[in-house]
Amino acid sequence: MTKRRLSSSLRLLPFIAIVAATPALAGGVPAGSIIENTASATYDDSGVERTVSSNTVEVMVEELLDVTVTSQDGSAVSIGSGSAVLTYELTNTGNGPEAFILTADPARTGNDFDPTVTGIAYDTNGNGIYDEGVDLLLGADNRTPVLNADDTLTVFILVDTPAGVNDGQTASVNLLVQAATGTGQPGTAFPGQGEGGSDAIVGATSADDDADGQLTAAVAAVTLSKSAVVSDPFGGNEVVPGATVTFTIVANVTGTGSFDAFTINDRIPDFTTYSPGTLTFGGASLTDGADGDAGSVGSNGVSVNLGTVTSGNSYAVSFDVVVN
Amino acid sequence: MNSRYILGLALAITGFGFAPVAAAQDRIQLDSEVEVERTKSEGGQTKVDYLPPVGVVPGDRLRFTTGYDNRGSTAAENFVVTNPLPEAVALAKNEDAFVVSVDQGQTFGTLAELQIKETTGEYRAAELTDVTHIRWTLERVAPGETGTLTYFGIVR
Numbered sequence: 001m002t003k004r005r006l007s008s009s010l011r012l013l014p015f016i017a018i019v020a021a022t023p024a025l026a027g028g029v030p031a032g033s034i035i036e037n038t039a040s041a042t043y044d045d046s047g048v049e050r051t052v053s054s055n056t057v058e059v060m061v062e063e064l065l066d067v068t069v070t071s072q073d074g075s076a077v078s079i080g081s082g083s084a085v086l087t088y089e090l091t092n093t094g095n096g097p098e099a100f101i102l103t104a105d106p107a108r109t110g111n112d113f114d115p116t117v118t119g120i121a122y123d124t125n126g127n128g129i130y131d132e133g134v135d136l137l138l139g140a141d142n143r144t145p146v147l148n149a150d151d152t153l154t155v156f157i158l159v160d161t162p163a164g165v166n167d168g169q170t171a172s173v174n175l176l177v178q179a180a181t182g183t184g185q186p187g188t189a190f191p192g193q194g195e196g197g198s199d200a201i202v203g204a205t206s207a208d209d210d211a212d213g214q215l216t217a218a219v220a221a222v223t224l225s226k227s228a229v230v231s232d233p234f235g236g237n238e239v240v241p242g243a244t245v246t247f248t249i250v251a252n253v254t255g256t257g258s259f260d261a262f263t264i265n266d267r268i269p270d271f272t273t274y275s276p277g278t279l280t281f282g283g284a285s286l287t288d289g290a291d292g293d294a295g296s297v298g299s300n301g302v303s304v305n306l307g308t309v310t311s312g313n314s315y316a317v318s319f320d321v322v323v324n
Numbered sequence: 325m326n327s328r329y330i331l332g333l334a335l336a337i338t339g340f341g342f343a344p345v346a347a348a349q350d351r352i353q354l355d356s357e358v359e360v361e362r363t364k365s366e367g368g369q370t371k372v373d374y375l376p377p378v379g380v381v382p383g384d385r386l387r388f389t390t391g392y393d394n395r396g397s398t399a400a401e402n403f404v405v406t407n408p409l410p411e412a413v414a415l416a417k418n419e420d421a422f423v424v425s426v427d428q429g430q431t432f433g434t435l436a437e438l439q440i441k442e443t444t445g446e447y448r449a450a451e452l453t454d455v456t457h458i459r460w461t462l463e464r465v466a467p468g469e470t471g472t473l474t475y476f477g478i479v480r
Binding site for chain 1: 406407
């Protein structure tokens, strides 16, 4: 009953250990580590205390290939008629250093439009934002630098809008991440290709992962409508010589966003003559000369630079002509 | 490749339990062995095998077995076997057959008795992952008696 006595005597003691928390490794014990196990025993041999140790068994920890990737964009990224950046974060959840092959797929089922991928880059200064000329583009092999176990890498997919995209249309861009050593069913082994001469073994993630980034097109559209009001010299609305025709051109901007330096040009109709000093923009008169204001009238007709026009607004330009 | 091959041989030899030659006064021979647990589905049933430790990765379960053999002519009394857990291994399963230590072998008790003082000063119950040592105590190992002591670990 030695054991029982031992247990009960031990129970009287305060069994309190003070531990410093060891950092948890998501990927586990580093690849190439050797697990060693040895038991030892003490015993009483006819009054002589003896000790004995077992042999030491060793197990090498192989390299586990695992990776995760997530989109870092909180909501759909707005893309105008130019370019946009989608942000992803990949994590080496394996237990050894590994590089990853990245593939961007902009032609996803369900896309209203397929963006054009112009490059894949990674964050070199750790600010999580794409800095052109600072963050590096991947080479032709689309291979990341080697990431240590548990390290993360912020990745950017650079996209352009194709022609013909309408406001509000959406698109997904998929980033596929694959361990450079290889992928496959969990348990697939790549002998000798792990860290420290260990085998590389595909983990539960199949050594690949993918994530979608979302784009929403934010493009503005303009419709122009032109109307004419005739007033003849006799108080009527007949188009007769001497009648004045007031043309009004309305630019209606719809969608999302704006256009800069939006200019309306209209020529003076044949058999009519521009009526000087009648050019207006938004109800305010403009001078006819090519001077400091937005409008001018010349041999090619009238021209008004509306400046930046934004969606949800209408802009009216008018001028008078007299029928010859 | 050569060094790996040699290591592989070493693993095979130790893994299959060819213990080093014991010193003459060692009445008791201790023989440590490790196997990896592998499960496979066979006809809808899960079958568990214990195999040589090849392809071991974090999360794998290992079975550590220490065999004892009293080759002497006298009994070993108060036979206490202590097994420090490898740092890379967490205890997978508590068992009545052994007591454990969570303080590098300074004190031993059942897992339920042990507490951990955190760096914040608060106490919490010790968990399997806190265990640093395992200890078996046998009152007496008679001459010619053999047996095995087993624990299961998980590669951290």
